[in-house]
Amino acid sequence: MARVKGRRDATTARFDRHAYYERAVQDPENDAAMLAKLFRRYRTRVPMRLREDFCGTATLSAHWARAQPGRTAIGVDLDGATLEWGRKHHLPGVEARVELVQGNVLDGEGAKADIGCAMNFSYSVFKTREALRKYFEVARSMLVKDGVFVLDAWGGWGSMKPERERKRVGNFYYEWEQVRFDPLTNEILCHIHFELAGGIRMDRAFTYDWRLWTVQELRELLLEAGFSKVHALWERTDADGDDTGVFYEPRRIDNQEKWWTYVVAER
Ligand SMILES: C[S@@+](CC[C@H](N)C(=O)[O-])C[C@H]1O[C@@H](n2cnc3c(N)ncnc32)[C@H](O)[C@@H]1O
Numbered sequence: 373m374a375r376v377k378g379r380r381d382a383t384t385a386r387f388d389r390h391a392y393y394e395r396a397v398q399d400p401e402n403d404a405a406m407l408a409k410l411f412r413r414y415r416t417r418v419p420m421r422l423r424e425d426f427c428g429t430a431t432l433s434a435h436w437a438r439a440q441p442g443r444t445a446i447g448v449d450l451d452g453a454t455l456e457w458g459r460k461h462h463l464p465g466v467e468a469r470v471e472l473v474q475g476n477v478l479d480g481e482g483a484k485a486d487i488g489c490a491m492n493f494s495y496s497v498f499k500t501r502e503a504l505r506k507y508f509e510v511a512r513s514m515l516v517k518d519g520v521f522v523l524d525a526w527g528g529w530g531s532m533k534p535e536r537e538r539k540r541v542g543n544f545y546y547e548w549e550q551v552r553f554d555p556l557t558n559e560i561l562c563h564i565h566f567e568l569a570g571g572i573r574m575d576r577a578f579t580y581d582w583r584l585w586t587v588q589e590l591r592e593l594l595l596e597a598g599f600s601k602v603h604a605l606w607e608r609t610d611a612d613g614d615d616t617g618v619f620y621e622p623r624r625i626d627n628q629e630k631w632w633t634y635v636v637a638e639r
Contacts, residue, residue, distance in 0.1 A: 389577040390429050390457050392566045396539075396546035400435035403491065407436070410619075410636050411487050411520050414603075420444065423485035423514055425477040426494030429458035430470065437466040446471045446482045480510040488514060488521040495523060496582035499559065501593060504585070508597030512639055519639040521599065525587050530629035531560070532584070544568050553584065560584045590635050599637035606633055 394400075404422075411419040420443050422436045427447030436445045449455050452474045463470055473481050477490075488511050498504040511521050532553040539546050547565040554560075564578040591602045605619040619634060 387566070387568070387572075387574045387577075389566070389574060390454065390461075392541075392544060392546070392574075393564065393578065394429065394431055396541045396544075396564075396566075397492065398431060400431040401439075403432050404436040404439050406634075407487055407489060407522055410522055410634065414520055414601075414636065414638055415518055417518075419486035419520070421483070421485040421487070421516075422446070423482070423488040423511075424448070425488065425490045425511065426492075427458070427472070428454050429462060430455065430472055431458065431462050432489075432491065433470050433472075434458070434462035434466055437469040444469045444471075446473060446485065448473045448475055448477050448481065450474070450476060478507055478510055480514050482514070484514055484516045484519070486516055486519055488519065490521075490523050493524060493526060493580075493582065496560075496580070496585060499557075499583040501589075505593045505597050508594050508599070508637075512598050512637075515639045517639065521594075521637045521639070523590060523635045523637075524632055525585065525590060525635055526630070526632040527584060527586065528628045528630040558584045587633070587635060594635070594637040599639060601638040603636045603638075604633070605636065 407422065408419055422433060422443070422445040424430060424433045424445060424447040427433055427449045430447035430449075433445035433447040437443050447455070447458070447470065449472075455472045455474055459472060463472075471482065475481050490511070495504060495507060498507050515521060531550065532555070534550055534552060536547055536549045545567040547567070549563045549565060551561040551563065560582050562580045562582070563576045566574045566577050587604045591604055594602045603621050606622050606625050608616045608618045608620055610616055
């Protein structure tokens with residue numbers, strides 16, 4: 373549960389944790405374009421229907437639909453209040469083409485999609501191979517015949533130590549805290565905190581009790597769940613070591629302190 377410290381009445385109104393989360397963590401316009409690009413990499417047609425599992429406020433679904441007439445999306449999340457926030461802030465104008473379902477991604481509700489995704493490592497709530505394989509089986513069953521499923525993954529030795537990263541985002545600070553990592557189970561506990569001007573803090577705005585999955589585990593489980601091919605991608609860097617936004621499929625890669633990447637599975 374989030375805790376707001378400081379002048380309580382004024383602050384609670386100023387702290388809209390979804391708005392701060394979206395500004396600090398998400399880039400839905402770019403993500404929607406990237407999903408379409410990844411689909412086109414493995415298929416010769418254009419994807420029209422997106423399934424966004426663990427959609428939260430469904431900003432990605434809304435951006436997907438808004439980017440092109442005729443596109444549709446379905447967003448699935450357990451949390452009714454979060455979906456309601458998304459409905460109010462993102463759906464006006466595209467409500468006829470974006471369906472939000474309050475439910476468990478394991479239940480596989482709604483029509484099949486061209487492209488499915490589980491972004492920001494949300495699948496990490498499944499902590500056993502059996503649970504994650506089951507989720508991947510459902511995700512596969514919710515795709516059309518030539519459908520494609522996209523995940524992101526993160527890791528590196530810097531993900532396995534207690535630390536607090538702080539970055540300025542416009543007029544506030546975003547903090548990512550890794551509280552603990554258990555080397556025996558790969559369970560990881562993280563929080564997101566925000567701080568506004570004047571030092572007013574919202575501690576534990578979001579908490580993630582996850583298993584840190586390796587790309588190889590994801591690859592194996594996606595194949596066990598029935599996907600025909602799995603592509604573990606990596607971002608190319610330029611001569612200065614800066615990210616280029618271009619992804620390729622290397623056979624091997626050297627570990628880094630912190631990395632994130634895409635894993636793409638063909639139905
Ligand atoms: C890390 S947020 C991801 C939000 C968004 N997808 C993003 O990219 O930032 C995780 C979301 O997953 C939802 N969630 C957790 N377990 C779920 C489940 N089994 N089925 C559906 N949603 C779930 C939570 O309610 C939360 O909104």
